Amino acid sequence: MIPYGHQSITQADIDAVIGVLRSDWLTQGPTVARFERAVAEYCGAAHAVAVSNATAGLHLACRVLGLGPGDLLWTSPNTFVASANCARFCGADVDFVDIDPRTYNLSPAALEAKILQAESAGRLPKVVVATHFAGQSCDMQALAQLARRYGFALIEDAAHALGGRYLDRHVGSCRHSDMTVFSFHPVKSITTAEGGMVLCNRDGLDTRLRELRSHGITRDPARMDEDSHGDWYYQQIDLGYNYRLSDLQAGLGISQLARLDQFIADRGRLAARYDAALAELPVQRPWQDPAMQSAWHLYVVRLQLDRIGKSRGEVFAALRQAGIGVNVHYIPVHTQPYYRNLGFRAGDFPVAEAYYAEALTLPLYPELTKHQQDRVIEALTKVLQ
């Protein structure tokens, strides 16, 4: 089976991990600090805080923004469930904003319309989580303008987008947001097996992220409410978690980061090959905004089902049968049973639902060979005939 995504591991990656294994630190230590500085520098952000995974990063981002019971977080229905769950971890409520029909990202126009309704009801969001779907950035200037005008915080869920660009900067610069969260899961741009990172520019936010990452504990006398008892002394000043990344993982991350631009170039070249090969098929290819440079996490086509005469389920099953590991991103989050139990219904976000009914993710990752890609294209062509 040709999978939809796959990590790329070289001997250099293996050597980097072995090097850390032979060092004095296995858990969070100097290699994590180096990884954090390297990602912050790559993205052009002031601070980067490594965490155990992006879900933990989203949770910490919500915590440091003070999200809690009675507050509201809005996100896109076309994302992984973690983008919404982070609010529930904090006891806050979730609502969704429908997507742009071309980019499949959270729509600034739908956001503005929903804000105007919410304003009259006195129920504005405290936080908006914007997912850069498939690796293409959201329209951050439009979102940031609304965030300033209506006083909400903006978190970029950039789990798909490390290595991508918005205007002239890398995603993660936080030029138009409060924080950006990356994932280093094996199918993402680079991997640490499990892992994530939170980036920000505002001094102090990073301190709070670091405290909450490790039990709410500080060793900084300036953060304590009495004089230090000695060098062993620490204080727990908040209720935090163990959301740390290990030095082992960070060693892999640093080694992977050196190949990030190559990974993105490889993904982009394969995406362009799909674009050319699928031009005559009854599918809508992914639209690219010229202001963005996608990290090409996913290559998603929309099946023109009225022209195909088969259901998406039949197309999916036939391709899997042919050894092509197609996938579907995403089941609209508000239609999950957990969210239905909170009152959401099918029909609430029609653009995301119409997109979902036709979406199909084709295999795309740096080590996908042209030969394998040709097999995908041939199988798809045959199924759609």
Ligand SMILES: *Cc1c(COP(=O)(O)O)cnc(C)c1O
């Ligand atoms: C992968 C992913 C996450 C979660 O990442 P983990 O590191 O597995 O916690 C969150 N949001 C989106 C959009 C993702 O694709």
